[in-house]
Amino acid sequence: MTFTEMTPRRQAQLMAFDRLLTIMDELREQCPWDRKQTLESLRHLTIEETYELSDAIMEKDLTEIRKELGDIQLHLVFYAKIASEPAIDPSARFDMADVLNGVCDKLISRHPHIYGDANGDKVVADTEEKVKANWEQLKLKEGNKSVLGGVPGSLPALVKAMRIQEKARGAGFDWEEKQQVWEKVEEEMQEFKAEFNVDTGQPIDEQRAEGEFGDLLFSLVNYARFIDINPETALERTNKKFIKRFQYLEERAKANGKALADMTLAEMDIYWNEAKTV
Structure with missing residues (x-):
């Protein structure tokens, strides 16, 4: 589809994105602060912007959501601009076109139920769970050594627990009924209570108690997942x-x-x- 064949709204979207790319080029060349930035120096700022977006979403403030999305989009364009410059090893260099084409290719390959597999055949995935399971299997075929390998190590512990459990479920490793999960919660509660010596008031083994508390939290996150509650939210x-x-x-x-x-x-x-x- 050519630009003139696109809807006016799609044309406006592309023109706005081109405007941002142009401004980024100008700032990187002319602004002392923008010239100084590196991939590393932007990292903590991007994390901060992501949390600001999270706050806006929690508050259901669409005006702030739009603003924070713009800030994050600026960061994404900034990273791609830096990665396209001569200082970067030519074998690793990329620009925004590479980024966007890469994610488009991934989306197409990860949705064979929509676009077809390598042979052009549609894969049946008529439920959310089947889609997730296919997604994890495709990632393994692409070279991931473990289903859990895609969980970022720096994620906050509560979010990480949920993502670990979701990915394990995608591989078929999960409880069958929520009652089983609740029984596990009660079991972990009793084990934590035993380590904490609640009734006797005796000194505790802090390391063991911490371990049992972690097990209890993990099981509660698991139960929340079964009843469609996001524990982080x-x-x-x-x-x-x-x-x-x-x-x-x-x-x-x-x-x-x-x-x-x-x-x-x-x-x-x-x-x-x-x-x-x-």
Whole structure:
């Protein structure tokens, strides 16, 4: 399809992307700050922008989502620009066209139920679970040594636990019923309680207790997955709820001329319970 054959909206999208590429070229050449940046120097900024996008999504703030998507897109274009420059080893050099064509090729090869396999034959995958299973099998054929090899090592532990379990499920390694998972949660709870000596108050083996607590968290993440709850989202919503209520407590205490450090827990509970109704 030629540019003139595209819809006006698609033309506008391509022109906007071309505008960003042009601006990036100009900034990289003319701006002292942009000239100085490297792949490494941008890394922590990209992580920060990703968390800002996450916050906007949690708040369902579409205006902020649009803004943060723009910031992340800028970073992606920046990385590709740096990787296309003469300072990069020619054998490893790439630009944005290589990036986009690469991901397009991957999407086509990973969706044989839509585009067909290497022989042009459609592969049956009529459920989400079948699509995920096919995806993991195709990744192994492409050279991945393990189904879990694609889980980034630097992921936060809670997100990593969920991704590990999802990938294991894609390979057929999973519980059959959610009741089995809940029984595992209860088993891990008892093992953690035993290590913690809750009833006796005896000194604990901190390393063993930590291990059992990790097992308990992992099993809870597993159960959340079975009942379609994203544990990261659930915990973040609870974090935000706690912050909102605690800040209400602080404001009410201040309005009444009190400092939290001088209040009893019973006094704070009055404001805390008020916060639940606000």
